[in-house]
Every structure is written in structure tokens, then in C-alpha cells.
Amino acid sequence: METLGLVLFIVVALAFDYTNGFHDAANAIATTVSTRALRPRTALALAAVMNLVGAHISTAVANTVGGVIDPPDGTAGLTVVAAAVLGAMSWNLVTWWFGIPSSSSHALIGGLVGAALAAGASVHWHAVREKVLVPMVVSPVVGLVLGFLFMLAIMWAFRRANPHRAKHWFRYGQIVAAGAMSLGHGLQDAQKTMGVITLALLTTGHLSSFEVPFWVVFACALSLSLGTYAGGYRIIRTLGRKVFKVDNTSGFAAQTVASAVLYGASHWGLPVSTTHVTTSSLMGVGATRSLSAVRWNIAGGILVAWVVTLPAAGLVGALAYGVLHVVV
Incomplete structure (x- = not known):
């Protein structure tokens, strides 16, 4: 019975990874599509391939995610982890439907914490604070400031360049940058699902220590890539067109x-939000034109989603645990 439950959990976790792919595909390709540097399907294919590559580079983020909670052994622990994934996936689907670029990463962390609290399991609050909450606040600020400064540097360096020629080269540069962004997405987001699957394997006694098996790495990478190729056009419209007019x-x-x-x-094993980082970088770049160039009301709505995601996914995770606990 426990083995069947584990198999079902892995299927659900990979489904979450798939929703993560089509939910967060916009992060890597929204600006590339909106400026017509690439056609949507070509951009999605590029993102999918680079996601697959990035997921195989490191497991540092997976180790962090797997260390957020300490679930009980056996079926009880599997129920906690399953409830966390269901909570995160539910929040992903809600925000995808409304075209809100929220964080799949923080949805998963919130689901883990909410399910653990509902089950009376221990939460490693130090890890949550130092490796989730602090980076959650710092990473968008870093993206905003660096986006502003990097764009200023480009404007100064190319101030005497031929506008038509510069646009031509930046169009190709944007394709390379989209590939790099997708590689980073694979480095971050595929690993979060690797972390919860490995945690489930450890909880049910199928692993003796927290080490991500290769088949888990490959399965998560493939699910994320397939989800990415499925595309997230609702969120592409928000990031590519509504924050500010991107060239x-x-x-x-x-x-x-x-x-x-x-x-x-990723190098430091910090599960930051690709959505947070991408959106804040866009706002920083847009602010070099003028503060009015950025549609701050849209950005404000995104900010609200950022703040709400952790507790909302935690609540859904706790509710999912309540239902699963009765059923199982």
C-alpha cells in the first residue's frame, strides 16, 4: 500500500513539475516573444531544451528544499509531502488561470510548511528564514538594481552606435540571453521537485541518506521541459507587454x-523565484527610461501575489493534509 502511495505521489510531483514548466516558461521567453526575436513555439522549444540541460548541472537547491521540514517516517510522512505538492500545484493553477506571475518555488515551500504544521511535524525555521525568506526579499532587489545599472551601462557603451545595427545585434543577443535564462530556470525549478521526491523516498525508507538519484533528476528535468514547451501564454502577455514596452x-x-x-x-543552494527575479529585472531596466515607463500598478499586483503565495499555498497544503489524512 505504501509503495502504491509512493508511486502515486511521484506521478503527482511530476505533474506539479509540469505545471511549473508551463507556469514559468514566460520567465525565460516573454521578452523574446514580445519583441519578435523568436516565434513563440521556437522560443518555447529553446527554453525546454535549456531547462533539460540546466536541471542536470547541480542538486544544491534540491538539498535545500529537502531540508525545510522533517516529516515522520512511512505513510504519515508521505502524506505530508504529498499534501505540500498538492497545495503548491493548486496555487500554481489558480495564478496561471488569472495570468499572475507568482512563484512556483515559494508555493512549494509554503505547501511544505503548511502541511508539516498541520501534521505536527517539525519545520526547520532557520532554513526557511535564511535560505527562503531572506533570498525572497533580497533577490528581487538585486535584480531591480542590477537591471537599472546594466541598462545604463549598455546605453552609455552604445551611445554612438548605429541604432539599426545595434538593434540587429541585440536581437541575437536576446536569443542567447533567453537560452541562458532557461538554463538558470532548469537549475532552479526542476531541483525543487527533485527535492520533494527525494524527501519522499527517504521518508519511506527507499533511500538511506538524502542523495538525489539520477532517475529523479532525469524525470524532473523532462517533466519541466515538457511543461515549458506546452507554454504559458497568459503570463507571457503579462511579463512581455504589460510591465513596460520591451525592445x-x-x-x-x-x-x-x-x-x-x-x-x-543556484551556486549557494538558494531556492529563489525565477518569477521574482525576472520581473524585478524588467522593472529595473524599464526605470532607465523614466519612472512612468514602468506600469507600477501592474507591478504592484505582481508584488501582492509574491507576498500572498507563501501563506496561501501553506493554507492549501494544510487543507490538503487534512483531507489526505482522513482518506489515507
């Missing part, structure tokens, strides 16, 4: 900065 140069700048932040966070 090839600003799209290249925002994606380059976001990629750098994601690589740094």
Missing part, C-alpha cells in the same frame, strides 16, 4: 541580469 536591448539586459542572479543563487 530588443531592454529584453537582452533584463534576461542577462536575471540569469546572473539565478546562477549565483
Whole structure:
């Protein structure tokens, strides 16, 4: 019975990974599509391939996610982890439907904490504070500031360049930056599902220590890539058109900065939000034109979603645990 439950959990976790892919595909390709540097399907294919590659580079973020809670052994622990994933997936689907670029990463962390609290399991609050909450606040600020400074540097460096020629080269640069951004997305988001599947395997006694098996890495990478190729057009419209009017140069700048932040966070095992980083980088780049160039009301709505995601997913995770606990 426990083995069947584990198999069902892995299927659900991979489904969450798939929703993560189509929910967060916009992060990597929104500006590339909106400026017509690539056609949507071509951009999604590029993102899917680079997601697959990025997911195989490291497991540092997976180790962090797996260490957020300490579930009980056996079926009880599996129920906690399953409830967390259901809570995160439910929140992903709600925000995708309304086109809100919220964080799948923080939805998963919130689901883990909410389910653990409902079950009376221990939560490693130090890890939540130092590796989730602090980076959640710091990473968008870093993206905003670096986006502003990097765009200023580009404007100064190319101040005497031929506008038509510069636009041509930045269009190609934007494609490279989209690939780099997708690599960072794979580094971050596929690992979060790897973390919960490995935690479930450890809880049910199928692993003796927290080490991510290769088949888990491959399955999560593939699910994320397939979800990415399915596309998230609702959120592409929000990031690519509504925050501010993006051109090839600003799209290249925002994606380059976001990629750098994601690589740094992945190196330190910090599960930051690709959505947070991408949106804040876009706002920083847009602010170089003028403060009025950024539609701050849209950005404000996104900010609200950022703040609400952790507790909302935690609540849904706790409710899911309540239902699963009765059923199981």
C-alpha cells in the first residue's frame, strides 16, 4: 500500500513539475516573444531544451528544499509531502488561470510548511528564514538594481552606435540571453521537485541518506521541459507587454541580469523565484527610461501575489493534509 502511495505521489510531483514548466516558461521567453526575436513555439522549444540541460548541472537547491521540514517516517510522512505538492500545484493553477506571475518555488515551500504544521511535524525555521525568506526579499532587489545599472551601462557603451545595427545585434543577443535564462530556470525549478521526491523516498525508507538519484533528476528535468514547451501564454502577455514596452536591448539586459542572479543563487543552494527575479529585472531596466515607463500598478499586483503565495499555498497544503489524512 505504501509503495502504491509512493508511486502515486511521484506521478503527482511530476505533474506539479509540469505545471511549473508551463507556469514559468514566460520567465525565460516573454521578452523574446514580445519583441519578435523568436516565434513563440521556437522560443518555447529553446527554453525546454535549456531547462533539460540546466536541471542536470547541480542538486544544491534540491538539498535545500529537502531540508525545510522533517516529516515522520512511512505513510504519515508521505502524506505530508504529498499534501505540500498538492497545495503548491493548486496555487500554481489558480495564478496561471488569472495570468499572475507568482512563484512556483515559494508555493512549494509554503505547501511544505503548511502541511508539516498541520501534521505536527517539525519545520526547520532557520532554513526557511535564511535560505527562503531572506533570498525572497533580497533577490528581487538585486535584480531591480542590477537591471537599472546594466541598462545604463549598455546605453552609455552604445551611445554612438548605429541604432539599426545595434538593434540587429541585440536581437541575437536576446536569443542567447533567453537560452541562458532557461538554463538558470532548469537549475532552479526542476531541483525543487527533485527535492520533494527525494524527501519522499527517504521518508519511506527507499533511500538511506538524502542523495538525489539520477532517475529523479532525469524525470524532473523532462517533466519541466515538457511543461515549458506546452507554454504559458497568459503570463507571457503579462511579463512581455504589460510591465513596460520591451525592445530588443531592454529584453537582452533584463534576461542577462536575471540569469546572473539565478546562477549565483543556484551556486549557494538558494531556492529563489525565477518569477521574482525576472520581473524585478524588467522593472529595473524599464526605470532607465523614466519612472512612468514602468506600469507600477501592474507591478504592484505582481508584488501582492509574491507576498500572498507563501501563506496561501501553506493554507492549501494544510487543507490538503487534512483531507489526505482522513482518506489515507
